Amino acid sequence: xxxxxxxxxxxxxxxxxxxxxxxxxxxxxxxxxxxxxxxxxxxxxxxxxxxxxxxxxxxxxxxxxxxxxxxxxxxxxxxxxxxxxxxxxxxxxxx
Amino acid sequence: xxxxxxxxxxxxxxxxxxxxxxxxxxxxxxxxxxxxxxxxxxxxxxxxxxxxxxxxxxxxxxxxxxxxxxxxxxxxxxxxxxxxxxxxxxxxxxxxxxxxxxxxxxxxxxxxxxxxxxxxxxxxxxxxxxxxxxxxxx
Numbered sequence: 001x002x003x004x005x006x007x008x009x010x011x012x013x014x015x016x017x018x019x020x021x022x023x024x025x026x027x028x029x030x031x032x033x034x035x036x037x038x039x040x041x042x043x044x045x046x047x048x049x050x051x052x053x054x055x056x057x058x059x060x061x062x063x064x065x066x067x068x069x070x071x072x073x074x075x076x077x078x079x080x081x082x083x084x085x086x087x088x089x090x091x092x093x094x095x
Numbered sequence: 096x097x098x099x100x101x102x103x104x105x106x107x108x109x110x111x112x113x114x115x116x117x118x119x120x121x122x123x124x125x126x127x128x129x130x131x132x133x134x135x136x137x138x139x140x141x142x143x144x145x146x147x148x149x150x151x152x153x154x155x156x157x158x159x160x161x162x163x164x165x166x167x168x169x170x171x172x173x174x175x176x177x178x179x180x181x182x183x184x185x186x187x188x189x190x191x192x193x194x195x196x197x198x199x200x201x202x203x204x205x206x207x208x209x210x211x212x213x214x215x216x217x218x219x220x221x222x223x224x225x226x227x228x229x230x231x232x233x
Contacts, residue, residue, distance in 0.1 A: 020119040020206045027210035047206050048223040054231040 002070040004063045004077075010084040014055035018084050023047045025080050031067025033077070044077070061085075097208040097217045098125035098151035101201055102144055102166040102175060106131035112201050120205030127151050127162075139171045144178035152186055161189035161214035163221060165200045189214060195221035203227070 008014050014022075026033050026044040033044035037059060042049035044063065055061060065073045078087075099116060101109040109130035116126050127147035132138040144164075151162040166175055175192060182190065191214055193200070200221035207220035 016119060016202070020202075023206055024121075024210050046223075047203050048220065048227055052228040054228055056231055 002065045002074045004074050004087075005060060006063070006078065006081060006085040006087060007060050008055055008057055008084060009086050011057050013057050013059075014050075014053075014061070014081075014084060016051070018081060019050050020047060021080055022077060023050060025076050026073065028076070029065070029067070029069045029073035031065040031070040031073045033066075033070075033073055034064045036062040036064060096123065096125065096211060097160045097214050098127065098162045099201060099204055099208065100127050100129060100144065100147045100151060100162050100164040101197070102139060102147075102164060102171050103130045103197060104137045104139055104167055104169075104171065106135070108167070112198060115198075116201050116205035119202055120209040124205050124208050125151055126201075126205070139166075139174035141174040141177035141181070144174055145181045148178065148182065148190055149186070152189060156183070156186045156189055159189050161191065163204055163208075163214065163217045164190060164192045165195055165197050165204065165221060166192070167197045191215065191218035193218040193221040194225070196225055199224035199227050 023045060034041045035044045037053045037055050040053055042053050063074050063077055101112050103109045109128040113126045113128060116124055127150050129140060129144040129147045132140055148162050152159040166172060179187060203224040204217050204221040207217045
């Protein structure tokens with residue numbers, strides 16, 4: 001199980017463009033990947049589920065991956081989100 | 096890769112929608128359009144719809160990944176029905192017409208197709224677009 005906590009800084013939140021890219025990249029990995037926001041979570045491989053979180057700017061999200069390629073998946077996803085998020089120190093993690 | 100056929104009364108509407116699919120799903124997602132009448136008016140055209148489906152399926156429909164067709168409303172459904180009647184059984188077997196919104200369905204289905212999903216998975220993604228949450232709840 002791997003985990004990353006990030007803060008969304010893009011003024012539009014996690015909007016359609018990054019969400020679509022995020023889902024495309026998540027689907028390249030075999031691991032089960034979840035994105036947690038507040039008390040909700042969504043399958044990171046489902047665009048409709050991800051958009052349903054309506055992630056706004058300034059909110060903390062946690063990516064959780066479980067599987068053989070979990071670390072690689074979170075590395076790739078975090079890199080893709082780089083323009084939209086800041087890395088939140090682990091001590092400040094919401095989960 | 097599964098392709099999309101976008102059917103609307105308006106040619107310009109589906110042209111814009113094709114841009115959206117290319118932007119979010121990627122240029123490799125194949126999209127065929129059947130928007131408006133042959134003489135440029137608002138309306139739907141069964142012949143053009145059948146043509147668009149066949150373009151996606153290619154010369155060997157049996158080995159095609161298939162086409163998901165999305166339509167706007169009203170007589171578009173009748174034109175689609177006529178177009179489907181014109182297809183061979185082999186062609187018809189690899190076409191899905193999900194109950195889905197046109198714009199949101201094309202966006203979600205385009206992304207789903209881009210990740211190499213199956214015909215039924217792309218059709219299901221389009222259906223799920225009907226419940227897309229757009230406005231923040233808090």
